[in-house]
Structures are given as C-alpha cells and as structure tokens.
Amino acid sequence: MEEKLQQILNEFKENEGNLTILTGAGISVESGIPTFRGADGYWTVGSVNYQFQQIGTFTFFEDKPLESWKWFLYRKGVCGRSKPNLGHMAVVDFEKHLQDRFRLITQNVDGLHLLAGNSEEKTFQVHGNINQMRCSKECSYDIYDIPDKVQVPDRNASLTDEMIKLLCCPKCKAMTRPHVLWWDESYNEHHFRIHSTRAWVDQTDLLITVGTSASANVACTTVYQVKDNGGSLIDINPAYSPLGDIAKHSHSGTQCTGTSSEYLPIIRDFLLS
Ligand SMILES: [Zn+2]
Structure with missing residues (x-):
C-alpha cells in the first residue's frame, strides 16, 4: 500500500473519526451498468x-x-x-463495522448499494432511485x-x-x-435529504470519493466542504479525475489510480482489521 494512503488510514483508525464514502457511476461500471455515452x-x-x-x-x-x-x-x-460487485460489498462492510461513524452518499440511481446491503438510513441517495416513483x-x-x-x-x-x-x-x-433528480431540477431535502447530507459532511473526518468526477455538483461541494473543515481525502478512480488533484493537493489526501473493486477491499481490510 502507498505510504500516504497508509498514513491517512492509520490516522483515521487512531482518531476513530467519521467516514463518508461518496460514489459515482464508476463503481457500477464493473456491474455492467452502461454509461449514457454508448x-x-x-x-x-x-x-x-x-x-x-x-x-x-x-x-x-x-x-x-x-x-x-x-x-x-x-x-x-x-x-x-446487474449485481453488486466487490466494491459495493466493501462499502457494506464499512457500514456494518463503523455504524454511526459511517454514511454513504451516492449519485447513482441504480439501487445497487441497497441491494448489496447498505441501509436506507445511512445512505444518502442524492439523485434518487430508479426503482421508485412518486406523484x-x-x-x-x-x-x-x-x-x-x-x-x-x-x-x-x-x-x-x-x-x-x-x-x-x-x-x-x-x-x-x-x-x-432530473437535469432541469434542483436538490432538496424532502426528496433527496440534501440538507441532512450537508450536515453529515460537516462531521466527516475522512472522505473517500469513488468513480466520480468533479462535474457533478454534489461531488465537488462535498470534497471542498471536507477539505475546508480539515478532513482527509482519498480519491479512487482508474482515470484522471480533478477530485484526485484536489485530494493530492490538500493537507491530508491522496489519489488511488485504480478501480473501486481493487481499492475498496484493500482499504476495508486495513481499516477494519
Ligand atoms: Zn398524487
């Protein structure tokens, strides 16, 4: 494991802080969910x-x-x-072990995190869920x-x-x-718990961003919110992501170039051992 990554994880372990994982489309690619590009x-x-x-x-x-x-x-x-993959399963283990010290923010609407076993209570589905409807x-x-x-x-x-x-x-x-959440709509509390999400992010000591870019508003603001509060940042992405740059240049942050199913199990095994 990279030295910087190990240092951040050790610090988190010692301080018993709060962990937030924020996921984007990248975590579901390995489950076979196509992007909109094709x-x-x-x-x-x-x-x-x-x-x-x-x-x-x-x-x-x-x-x-x-x-x-x-x-x-x-x-x-x-x-x-589609079925949850090793990345989704690792996220479930974080919730199981850390309980109230853990929240998941997902921009994905595919519902795979809940299917894998994360609870609705600790999962902020800020873009909704494709399996649900409302008036x-x-x-x-x-x-x-x-x-x-x-x-x-x-x-x-x-x-x-x-x-x-x-x-x-x-x-x-x-x-x-x-x-x-559609392209011509805005986040709100009653459907997407956006204020609750923000309030939790303020208490975050370590943020792991997974398979997302800075193009999504919620990802970018979350990263800056944690950084400005002095929290640590880890970005996991197989491709270049501006969030990786922000992480690398913050006082405590690193970028992991790889997929979520490679890195999340490694981080889980280290943090929860
Ligand atoms: Zn109605």
Missing part, C-alpha cells in the same frame, strides 16, 4: 432522436410522460439485471416502489393499460414519475 445514450420517439440530457428532464416528462416512463423502465431493466403532481412527498409488473422487455415495447394504471398515484390518481 447506444443507451439516446431514445427515438417517432422519427426524432433524443439525447439523454433531453429525456432526463421534467420538461420532457411533462410533454411525453409515457415516452419518459418507457425510457426509465428500460434503464431500470438494465439496472435490475408527478406532488400531492404528497410519499415515495413508492415501482410495481414488479411494470416493466418493458426491450426498447420498442409499449406500456400496457394495466401498467399505466399501476403507474398512477395511489392517492390522487395523477401519473407518477420516476423518483430521480
């Missing part, structure tokens, strides 16, 4: 090709709710066929699991009348929407 990055409606930045908006949902749902159910199907008219803040019967077998399948019925709000019968 063939999954667009959606055809009639003769128009939409990019995911257009489909993943409330504006698109308002205009074409059923097309929006088809796209999300297709993505949900891809996530549903599009906001008649309440309730969040519902998307019924199992609602699924599309492939990109070209249509939603049946029964599925559409199951996608209605149990309270007011309006259409529900996927419980995810």
